[in-house]
Amino acid sequence: MESKTQTRISKDLKNRKLTINREFDAPLNLVWKAWTESELLDQWWAPKPWVNKTKSLKFKDGGQWLYGMTGPDGAAIWCIGEFSAINPEKSFQATSSFCDEKGNINADSPTMYWKTNFQAMGSETLVVVEISFTKEADMEKIIAMGFEAGFTAALGNLDDLLAK
């Protein structure tokens, strides 16, 4: 039985690409807003218990989003993304890297390339996120880093479970 709002993830190792599909019970214009405005992004981008805080966001071609995700221990992970190929209410692309709070990119950290597509389906909206890596090594690095950034949240919960 497949729930309507199931998150579907597929991987294409040959092309170093991960694809995430999800339907949302809201019209396209609202979903687009939630993905592109900082006050809304800050409310959902960080998986719990992490808290997302945007330092700056300019949603336009060549504009950047600098944000930090703060964990329960108070430590923040900073990320910077740069937008391109914005096609309003249809799709946009972005690069994403780890950085410091001033937005200086950590040269050792892998860069991810995002393409987010939006499609109206009646009163609902389908969002398809493609995350790709230039180098296989970068994709491996993301995995080998122990799923840092957002992944830590999920693993933290698991640590608690296993400690019981």
Next chain:
Amino acid sequence: MRRDVFQAIADPTRRDIISLISKKPMTPNTVADSFNLSRQAISKHINILADCGLLSLEIQGREYYYTMQVKKLVEVNDWLEPFRKMWEDRFSNLDSVLHNLKSKKNGK
């Protein structure tokens, strides 16, 4: 005991070991030197990682080195689980945000 990649990466010390060895192959002693834990404890973690196929052993002269088998981590499905969990958390937050936006709109 169940030995899989998900279990391997569930422990913070093992994640640190993965992160160390992913940079360069290391002898068990060099790994142990980086931690405030007994050699036995580190050796136990290394064995779990090796059992899960994440580390492989290479003998060079009189020393043996552990190297990271990242492909193993990529091949199995389980490595996607934390990633999926992250997106599901994120999207359930987004569901609430959208729900609020919708009710605001209808309220007007």
